[in-house]
Structure formats: structure tokens, C-alpha cells
Amino acid sequence: MTIPGVLKYVNLTRNHFVNFSRYAGEGIYMNQRLLVDNDAVMSHYPNRPFLVRHNLVGHPLFEIPRLLEVEKALPPRKVSYVTGKVGVNEDKYQAPPTGLTAEETIRRIRDCESWLVLKNVELIPEYRELLAELLGTFTPLAEKSTPGVRQLEAWIFVTSPRSISPYHLDPEHNFLLQIHGNKVVHVFDADDPGILSNKELEDYYTSGGTIAKLEFKDVYQQKARTFALKPGEGVHIPYKAPHWVQVEDEFSISFSITFFSNLCDRQARLYRFNSQLRKLGLNPVSPGRSALRDAVKDRLISGYLKTRKMLGKKAPAVRQY
Numbered sequence: 001m002t003i004p005g006v007l008k009y010v011n012l013t014r015n016h017f018v019n020f021s022r023y024a025g026e027g028i029y030m031n032q033r034l035l036v037d038n039d040a041v042m043s044h045y046p047n048r049p050f051l052v053r054h055n056l057v058g059h060p061l062f063e064i065p066r067l068l069e070v071e072k073a074l075p076p077r078k079v080s081y082v083t084g085k086v087g088v089n090e091d092k093y094q095a096p097p098t099g100l101t102a103e104e105t106i107r108r109i110r111d112c113e114s115w116l117v118l119k120n121v122e123l124i125p126e127y128r129e130l131l132a133e134l135l136g137t138f139t140p141l142a143e144k145s146t147p148g149v150r151q152l153e154a155w156i157f158v159t160s161p162r163s164i165s166p167y168h169l170d171p172e173h174n175f176l177l178q179i180h181g182n183k184v185v186h187v188f189d190a191d192d193p194g195i196l197s198n199k200e201l202e203d204y205y206t207s208g209g210t211i212a213k214l215e216f217k218d219v220y221q222q223k224a225r226t227f228a229l230k231p232g233e234g235v236h237i238p239y240k241a242p243h244w245v246q247v248e249d250e251f252s253i254s255f256s257i258t259f260f261s262n263l264c265d266r267q268a269r270l271y272r273f274n275s276q277l278r279k280l281g282l283n284p285v286s287p288g289r290s291a292l293r294d295a296v297k298d299r300l301i302s303g304y305l306k307t308r309k310m311l312g313k314k315a316p317a318v319r320q321y
């Protein structure tokens, strides 16, 4: 199977990526940090996954001592950690605690069988600058197909060998960049009704993204797009595309850089609206299938949100965690 973004890179060693500028003019988008195949962006963004490369391997912001400082600097609610010994079909956020502190989890990540995330590290200036370096010149490309790029965020995942991130979806555009250890990422097509039903998406968006768990069926796996990431590689995970991830035999450090767009917001609004229609006994058409129906729903939703605003109520959040 041809994986866009892979063929051009397959014969290149890591040293080839020390100086990205040598690839200028070969149809490859690049900046100092992120290397993306322009063709892959044009043909795959925002709905399909594709491979990217980066040069964050060995970067001091991802060394264990620095991550220990980050854990101390972030508000406690921005640090989550649970056992990494869960199945593909479990809810990560319901997994049992390990009995370790966050600090102990990071220090012992090689053998404590854990999964830890440092959320919104862009709150710390050095990571915010790095995020801007990575995405600063990509976002104009993204704007062409997904206007309204905003809310750039960065998350660091620190995970023990063989840990699993169960099957789930996220509401925003995402690049998962692998920095230490190997990770296998399985991505599924959000628009395949045999994988993801409208009802599941409506429930997800109605919950503000708090329903992290989707039901995974073994039969789905044959439809997975699988990316075996090594340090220096990354994958674009489309918004609302289900995925699950497994770490290989080394502990893993990954940097997830994400952003929202008008498309993410509109999809959330339309799925929430459809959820209300379904409660009335209707079987609504999913967003993107009928421009006319979507436009009518937009008008109705707009009126509803204006009324809420006049009553002093906030618009529902796309993601509440």
C-alpha cells in the first residue's frame, strides 16, 4: 500500500534531515522544525492521515529532567497519569491510578507501566515558542482548506514500554511527533459509517468531548491506516478520526501539536444540532453530505446561539477537558 509522504523519504537517513533546506524546491514544505510533503497536504489535509518529519530528537525541552520541571510548573489539572496497561477498548480516563505521583511516574517511566500527559505546555514560554516555530509557517497552508486556524496547543505524552492509548477521537487537527522510542499509530476514517456512526459522533460532540471512549470492534482493524513511528517522524491525525496507539519496547516521549479551525467548530455545532433532531425521532443527514441542509441548520443554530447569548449563556465548548 502506498502511504503518502513515505515514498519520498524512504531512502533518507536521519542525517538527511539535519538541514531541511536542501529539500527546498522538491515539492516539500519545510521550516526549521517541521518537514511536510506539500502533495500530502494538498491531497490529504484535513481529512486523511499522512507522515511528516521533524528535528526535535535530542531537543533539551524533551529531556526527562526538563519534563520533571514542567510537571511542577503546570497546574495539577494539566497533568494526567494512569496505568498504561489497558486494552484498546477501555476508557483511558477511567483507568485505575498506579499509586505513584506524577514525578515518580516520569522518573520511573521505563518500568512503571504508566501513561502520563502534560497538557497545554504552551502555557510555558519555551514550549509556546517551539509550537510557533513548528506551526507558524504551516498554518497559512492549513488556512487554504481550513480557514480560522486558532487555539494552537501542545501536549507531551510520556509513556512506558508497551503502553496503549485506547481507541478514541479528538475534535481538533493534530500532528503527533515522535521524539523518543517507537510508537505504532492506527488511524481510521471518520467518514466510514462502518467504523463510526453518526450517533457516536453526535454523542461525542454533545458531551463536549468528555466521552473519550468509542467502541472498537476487531473487524475495524483491517481498515486501519497504520504508521510505525520512529523518533524524528510524526503523523497528521485528522480531527474526529478514531485512532489508537501502542508504544513499542522503549519508553516513549511524543509531542502533540494541535489547533482548531472553523471546520472543527462547525462540525461540532452540526453534530450537536443533529443530536437534537435524533431525539425528536428523526434520522438527520450527517454534516458535509448536503450543503443546503447544512446551511439551513447553520441559520437555525446561529439564531439559537444569539438567543442564548442574550440570556447570558455561553456557547457549548467543543472540548471541555
Ligand SMILES: [Fe+2]
Binding pocket: 168, 169, 170, 243
Ligand atoms: Fe488522540
